[in-house]
Amino acid sequence: MTSEAALIKLENIETTVNPGTADEAKILKGINLEIREGDFICLLGGNGAGKSTLLNVLAGEVSPSKGKIFYKGKDISKESEEKRSRFIARVFQDPKLGTAPRMTVAENLLLAAKRGERRPLKLRKLKAQRAAFAKALAAINNGLEDKMDVAVDQLSGGQRQALSFVMATYKRPDLLLLDEHTAALDPRSSRKLLEATDASIRQEQITAVMITHHMEDALKYGNRLLVLEDGQVIRDFRGAAKAKLTLNDLAKFFE
Numbered sequence: 583m584t585s586e587a588a589l590i591k592l593e594n595i596e597t598t599v600n601p602g603t604a605d606e607a608k609i610l611k612g613i614n615l616e617i618r619e620g621d622f623i624c625l626l627g628g629n630g631a632g633k634s635t636l637l638n639v640l641a642g643e644v645s646p647s648k649g650k651i652f653y654k655g656k657d658i659s660k661e662s663e664e665k666r667s668r669f670i671a672r673v674f675q676d677p678k679l680g681t682a683p684r685m686t687v688a689e690n691l692l693l694a695a696k697r698g699e700r701r702p703l704k705l706r707k708l709k710a711q712r713a714a715f716a717k718a719l720a721a722i723n724n725g726l727e728d729k730m731d732v733a734v735d736q737l738s739g740g741q742r743q744a745l746s747f748v749m750a751t752y753k754r755p756d757l758l759l760l761d762e763h764t765a766a767l768d769p770r771s772s773r774k775l776l777e778a779t780d781a782s783i784r785q786e787q788i789t790a791v792m793i794t795h796h797m798e799d800a801l802k803y804g805n806r807l808l809v810l811e812d813g814q815v816i817r818d819f820r821g822a823a824k825a826k827l828t829l830n831d832l833a834k835f836f837e
């Protein structure tokens with residue numbers, strides 16, 4: 583496959599923190615990666631391997647000190663996070679990020695429906711979209727469709743993360759970044775949201791990168807599994823090679 587076919591291409595990406603000081607450190611150390619349309623990539627790696635930094639680079643929150651990022655063949659290395667938010671959506675680990683706490687569930691979704699648009703927010707447009715919002719919320723299977731007029735700070739952590747996910751995907755993003763988005767939830771809520779995440783990504787054929795610390799989840803979900811170690815991609819399993827991986831195979835990377 584040629585590089586033109588890649589949705590996103592990272593070319594020799596390096597990042598440096600505290601440049602020019604005694605604490606200067608290289609975090610990502612030459613990442614080369616092609617993300618193809620429809621890829622669902624699980625990103626696995628020990629603490630400090632650089633997983634979040636890699637997502638930050640993709641989102642435009644961290645500028646690489648070296649290397650280039652291409653989106654559909656176009657160099658976007660210098661594009662701001664805001665500009666990239668037209669095609670990249672993200673869900674964070676912290677349920678407090680990604681939603682506006684004092685606004686209702688429906689108002690939050692109205693924000694999501696306007697993502698990337700310049701026109702000002704018109705809350706009176708809400709009425710016309712309620713049915714569509716209810717449908718999107720029902721699909722995540724968390725009872726949120728009955729809480730459309732509840733302020734977000736009244737929701738449970740699980741419901742808030744489910745809403746963050748619905749918001750991130752309401753306008754189908756070209757690339758969805760999931761930064762351990764279920765890690766702060768109890769096991770049952772976490773499982774439920776992961777299942778809903780997988781179903782939504784498959785159904786909408788969303789290209790996604792998901793950080794997880796759970797080897798079982800990395801085996802279960804996605805068509806690709808990357809292992810990151812010390813700022814480098816040390817393994818890239820895909821398709822049949824990923825499907826036949828076992829816990830034992832993966833455990834070797836974390837001994």
Ligand SMILES: Nc1ncnc2c1ncn2[C@@H]1O[C@H](COP(=O)(O)OP(=O)(O)OP(=O)(O)O)[C@@H](O)[C@H]1O
Binds near residue numbers: 600609628629633634
């Ligand atoms: N702004 C920063 N200043 C200094 N060090 C940083 C900064 N951002 C990241 N680091 C360091 O870079 C390394 C990689 O961090 P990163 O958060 O990307 O790792 P991670 O793989 O996501 O880890 P975890 O699994 O613990 O979340 C860590 O050692 C971290 O301390």
